[in-house]
Amino acid sequence: MTQHKNDPVLSISNLTVEFPTASGAFKAVDGISLDIAKGEVLGVIGESGAGKSMTGAAVTGLIDRPGRISSGEIRLNGERIDGFSEAALRTVRGRRIGTVFQDPLVSLNPLYTIGRQLIETIRAHLPLKAKAARARAIELLREVGIGEAERRVDAYPHQFSGGMRQRVVIALAIAADPELLIADEPTSALDVSVQAQIVALLKSLCEKRGLAVLLITHDMGVIAEIADRVAVMNRGRIVETGPVADIVRNPREDYTRGLIAAIPSIHSKSTRPVLTGADHLVRVENIRQNFELPGGFSFPLLRRLSPVRHITAVDDVSFSIGEGQTFALVGESGSGKSTIARIVAGLLRPQTGRVAVGGRRMGESNAPAVGGAVQMVFQDPYASLNPRWRIGDIIAEPIRRLGLGQNRAEIDRQVAELLERVRLEPQARHRYPHEFSGGQRQRIAIARALSSRPRFIVCDEPTSALDVSVQAQVLDLMASLQAEFGLTYLLISHNLAVVRQMADRVGVLKGGVLVEEGAVEQVFERPQHAYTKMLLAAAPDIREAFRRREVGPGRDLTTIGGEETLPLEAG
Amino acid sequence: MAVDINLPAPPSPDRPASTPSGRIRLKLGIVTWLALLLAIGLMLAALFAPLLAPYDPFDPATLDLLDGMMPPMQPSAFTEKTFLFGTDNQGRDVFSSILYGSRVSLTVAFAATFLSLAIGVSAGLVSGYAGGVTDAVIMRVADAQLTFPTILIALLVFGIAQGLVPAAEQESAAVWILIFAIGFSNWPQFARTVRGATLVEKRRDYVAAARLIGVSPARILVTHILPNLAGPVLVIATIGLALAVIEEATLSYLGVGVPPTRPSLGTLIRIGQQFLFSGEWWILAFPAATLVLLALSVNLLGDRLRDALNPRLRDGRR
Numbered sequence: 001m002t003q004h005k006n007d008p009v010l011s012i013s014n015l016t017v018e019f020p021t022a023s024g025a026f027k028a029v030d031g032i033s034l035d036i037a038k039g040e041v042l043g044v045i046g047e048s049g050a051g052k053s054m055t056g057a058a059v060t061g062l063i064d065r066p067g068r069i070s071s072g073e074i075r076l077n078g079e080r081i082d083g084f085s086e087a088a089l090r091t092v093r094g095r096r097i098g099t100v101f102q103d104p105l106v107s108l109n110p111l112y113t114i115g116r117q118l119i120e121t122i123r124a125h126l127p128l129k130a131k132a133a134r135a136r137a138i139e140l141l142r143e144v145g146i147g148e149a150e151r152r153v154d155a156y157p158h159q160f161s162g163g164m165r166q167r168v169v170i171a172l173a174i175a176a177d178p179e180l181l182i183a184d185e186p187t188s189a190l191d192v193s194v195q196a197q198i199v200a201l202l203k204s205l206c207e208k209r210g211l212a213v214l215l216i217t218h219d220m221g222v223i224a225e226i227a228d229r230v231a232v233m234n235r236g237r238i239v240e241t242g243p244v245a246d247i248v249r250n251p252r253e254d255y256t257r258g259l260i261a262a263i264p265s266i267h268s269k270s271t272r273p274v275l276t277g278a279d280h281l282v283r284v285e286n287i288r289q290n291f292e293l294p295g296g297f298s299f300p301l302l303r304r305l306s307p308v309r310h311i312t313a314v315d316d317v318s319f320s321i322g323e324g325q326t327f328a329l330v331g332e333s334g335s336g337k338s339t340i341a342r343i344v345a346g347l348l349r350p351q352t353g354r355v356a357v358g359g360r361r362m363g364e365s366n367a368p369a370v371g372g373a374v375q376m377v378f379q380d381p382y383a384s385l386n387p388r389w390r391i392g393d394i395i396a397e398p399i400r401r402l403g404l405g406q407n408r409a410e411i412d413r414q415v416a417e418l419l420e421r422v423r424l425e426p427q428a429r430h431r432y433p434h435e436f437s438g439g440q441r442q443r444i445a446i447a448r449a450l451s452s453r454p455r456f457i458v459c460d461e462p463t464s465a466l467d468v469s470v471q472a473q474v475l476d477l478m479a480s481l482q483a484e485f486g487l488t489y490l491l492i493s494h495n496l497a498v499v500r501q502m503a504d505r506v507g508v509l510k511g512g513v514l515v516e517e518g519a520v521e522q523v524f525e526r527p528q529h530a531y532t533k534m535l536l537a538a539a540p541d542i543r544e545a546f547r548r549r550e551v552g553p554g555r556d557l558t559t560i561g562g563e564e565t566l567p568l569e570a571g
Numbered sequence: 572m573a574v575d576i577n578l579p580a581p582p583s584p585d586r587p588a589s590t591p592s593g594r595i596r597l598k599l600g601i602v603t604w605l606a607l608l609l610a611i612g613l614m615l616a617a618l619f620a621p622l623l624a625p626y627d628p629f630d631p632a633t634l635d636l637l638d639g640m641m642p643p644m645q646p647s648a649f650t651e652k653t654f655l656f657g658t659d660n661q662g663r664d665v666f667s668s669i670l671y672g673s674r675v676s677l678t679v680a681f682a683a684t685f686l687s688l689a690i691g692v693s694a695g696l697v698s699g700y701a702g703g704v705t706d707a708v709i710m711r712v713a714d715a716q717l718t719f720p721t722i723l724i725a726l727l728v729f730g731i732a733q734g735l736v737p738a739a740e741q742e743s744a745a746v747w748i749l750i751f752a753i754g755f756s757n758w759p760q761f762a763r764t765v766r767g768a769t770l771v772e773k774r775r776d777y778v779a780a781a782r783l784i785g786v787s788p789a790r791i792l793v794t795h796i797l798p799n800l801a802g803p804v805l806v807i808a809t810i811g812l813a814l815a816v817i818e819e820a821t822l823s824y825l826g827v828g829v830p831p832t833r834p835s836l837g838t839l840i841r842i843g844q845q846f847l848f849s850g851e852w853w854i855l856a857f858p859a860a861t862l863v864l865l866a867l868s869v870n871l872l873g874d875r876l877r878d879a880l881n882p883r884l885r886d887g888r889r
Contacts, residue, residue, distance in 0.1 A: 342779075345783060346783070347779050347782060347783065372783075372784050372785075374783065375783060376779065376780065376783055378776035378779070378780070379776075380776060383775040383776045383777065384775070384776035384777055384779075384780060385777055386777040386795055386798075386799070387799065388798035388799055388801075389795075389798075394777075397781065397784070397786075398784045401784050401785065401786060402784060402785075445780075448780065452784055
């Protein structure tokens with residue numbers, strides 16, 4: 001940490017943000033106070049709906065109507081900025097407060113070169129001539145770690161990878177040399193390997209420039225990596241504030257304790273018994289899948305005549321899963337995980353290769369799943385339940401369809417039983433999906449998957465849309481159901497900690513190729529492939545982060561994953 | 572007309588997950604209220620025309636040529652009757668004619684909208700869900716039809732259909748032919764909207780979940796996807812109804828619509844315009860005003876419905 005001035009860069013006291021609703025004012029932020037000193041990173045952590053993003057929006061004056069700041073003050077270097085007019089706020093935003101949002105794709109204008117966007121931002125805030133602004137743009141790109149900045153300044157956003165785009169967004173945020181940087185989930189849309197680099201970049205910028213950083217995230221790993229202090233938010237209030245190490249090691253409040261306990265670690269050894277000699281229930285042999293890229297004639301008959309480019313999503317992948325076991329596939333976005341999940345579930349027919357479940361080959365008859373023996377739990381619990389159907393009908397559909405219940409009373413009894421299995425009230429069956437939270441919906445989705453009495457369930461990122469505490473509940477539920485019914489799982493995940501906790505065997509995917517496969521402990525303790533090693537090193541982890549910090553700041557995280565390369569031109 | 576629409580609250584991860592109810596409350600402004608009252612009023616008036624109309628304009632026995640061309644609200648010197656909106660050249664009460672005329676107009680418009688809805692929604696669902704060649708063929712047909720003005724298509728269909736019907740039955744079949752002509756000319760808009768919405772819905776995982784247990788495509792379309800299209804379909808149906816009212820009037824005005832013995836609003840306007848320059852303005856003005864109010868109020872309701880169902884316009888969400 002660099003030198004502290006006496007007064008904080010950002011000082012929030014007693015801030016309350018209200019939204020009027022039919023049932024009285026809803027306090028999204030409820031009387032919070034926090035300070036950030038120069039050169040300090042303050043992490044704000046909390047689950048969805050905790051009010052952390054709203055706090056950031058309040059500082060930049062970007063609260064959407066009808067929300068409003070109903071009390072409290074926000075001071076930037078002693079100057080009160082909460083009552084500012086829109087015009088006055090514009091001189092603050094960008095100039096004195098830089099902002100980095102979650103998704104770099106929507107933060108950049110795809111029609112302009114990044115140079116143009118940088119120059120525009122620089123000249124809006126600083127009295128520089130076009131040429132000087134361009135020089136500064138190149139310098140900024142270099143500062144955020146983009147090699148060959150002179151050449152790449154004239155590239156368009158689509159020519160950059162996700163991580164490099166986020167670097168550009170950070171360059172935009174610091175273009176006018178602001179005093180405060182607000183980073184709202186800056187790494188959540190990125191792959192782990194890239195995430196580590198962005199985290200390291202933010203940390204080094206903060207140290208070099210003496211920036212005060214308000215880091216908003218749901219990921220304790222990111223906080224542990226770079227924050228000096230952390231504020232834990234829950235339901236609009238700050239539960240606990242303090243130095244990161246104190247909070248993580250000795251949380252005082254129950255809420256914080258629960259939050260930290262719920263975070264799975266990639267270093268906690270698997271507690272699953274080692275199963276050997278189980279019969280293989282699922283066999284996947286040499287599957288391959290190409291997708292056509294958009295372009296060429298759209299009319300089907302003419303399309304054959306036009307050159308269409310293909311990408312290989314899944315390239316000669318084979319694995320098998322023993323009965324009652326969990327096989328996990330890990331990989332970054334675009335590695336073909338979800339495509340494999342859909343092929344294995346029978347929703348997509350592979351171009352070559354075969355999938356067999358219980359000795360029966362999939363995809364031969366019109367019914368994709370073999371009589372309901374294969375089920376699936378999807379990533380997005382908001383899209384996987386039909387919003388127009390009652391919960392009872394959603395869960396009963398497989399029972400009715402497959403004739404597993406003889407009459408209405410019998411079906412009703414099964415639905416109630418399934419709801420109890422996933423720890424929901426049987427009365428829930430009369431309600432609609434929108435009345436439930438994300439975690440509850442995911443449990444309803446699990447109940448639906450169970451209703452056809454499957455032997456095998458494909459779980460495609462079942463917890464990545466959920467908060468950590470809810471994730472822990474859903475994972476627990478999945479594990480206990482597996483033990484009870486002898487279920488076999490194919491678990492697709494990008495979260496290595498979840499995989500270590502849940503899986504017996506794991507396969508690592510890169511670019512559609514299965515680069516490594518083995519028992520979980522073996523892969524996590526003695527990874528063979530360089531890519532697996534890189535993934536494991538890059539995964540944000542609280543314990544690992546503290547160990548690194550104590551060893552000293554000598555280790556440069558930017559080297560993880562090697563030099564980022566410019567993807568295909570006009571990819 | 573129910574204005575409570577049970578739609579799911581859009582997913583908003585940063586808000587408390589469950590709202591007390593998924594119902595959308597239409598906050599009705601004064602204009603919307605007026606439009607709603609007017610539309611309902613006109614429809615009820617048309618429905619109960621035989622009870623409300625002071626005279627039967629189609630019963631020659633009650634007509635008296637001496638009452639012809641009476642201006643509004645003037646007692647007749649011969650029969651001592653008073654006519655709210657005056658009479659036409661044959662002594663028919665304009666007010667009663669409008670009531671009966673709206674009845675014909677609305678019947679045709681409702682039936683035609685229902686027909687375009689049936690064709691358009693089925694074509695759109697199949698097109699969006701099947702994709703590939705099926706989609707290409709259906710949508711190119713729709714595109715081709717869209718390049719012609721709907722009124723031209725309706726005229727064409729009307730002409731062909733009349734040629735197929737024996738002369739003796741032409742008068743009784745005219746209403747049916749009109750419904751078919753208007754209904755058929757409007758299906759492409761419905762198909763395009765439904766296809767777009769189907770493309771979005773079919774990618775949702777609840778459809779994949781249904782496919783997993785072997786639910787047939789037809790069943791998925793009807794039981795899973797169709798209910799989720801209720802919002803957009805309701806909106807285009809309402810706006811389509813207003814268009815159908817105008818289209819019917821245009822056709823009848825051109826003289827190809829319903830026969831003069833059962834005049835619709837368009838027919839009344841056609842008759843009325845002959846007298847405009849001789850000073851009998853009421854014969855044209857009142858039917859025309861009714862048509863304008865009817866089309867306008869239904870259209871306003873459609874617009875309001877569309878805005879209410881658009882989550883972006885609903886409130887200050889992020």
